[in-house]
Amino acid sequence: NAGVTQTPKFRILKIGQSMTLQCTQDMNHNYMYWYRQDPGMGLKLIYYSVGAGITDKGEVPNGYNVSRSTTEDFPLRLELAAPSQTSVYFCASSYLWIAGEGEQYFGPGTRLTVT
């Protein structure tokens, strides 16, 4: 299993440009998440999905959009990039049991700079 993969690894955007961060998992996990990690800070949840066709906002959703058309893929769309979106973006997935716990498996991250 490749686990959780993300592309691209690095990207520089100009202010106002748009892009899509790709995330794919091959573990048949129901739950997928997008986080951003600013320097010296923890992980902030942007959006999450509990299954194909179902998405919901996290703590910091403004400026982002997501879709979940398949179990495997969970792309994150940035529209009109702003310098405040400079960050490292992590995608994660988990398989939640009825008890509701579950390890989150993270992708390698995408380092995005908006100038």
Added chain:
Amino acid sequence: GENVEQHPSTLSVQEGDSAVIKCTYSDSASNYFPWYKQELGKRPQLIIDIRSNVGEKKDQRIAVTLNKTAKHFSLHITETQPEDSAVYFCAASRDTNAGKSTFGDGTTLTVKP
């Protein structure tokens, strides 16, 4: 919503010493508390977790304790080694909330040889 505070933000210990990192949470309904380790430039990885019906869990040199009444939990690393140097994150979530975890801001642990 949930709020998780983590202390200290940086911790430096001598190889072989113990390290303790503490987190407090605000939502009394939280029932799952994982700890993640993130090495420089790498992705976070789970190292240990605990559920609210357990007071303590141990895995070799790593242990986690939970005090539900006080709403805090701690990570204990004994006999630290240089490879333990990393950023450690605590998190809290509850199973009625789609597994959404709220993370602490992280503790940078440095183990000096």
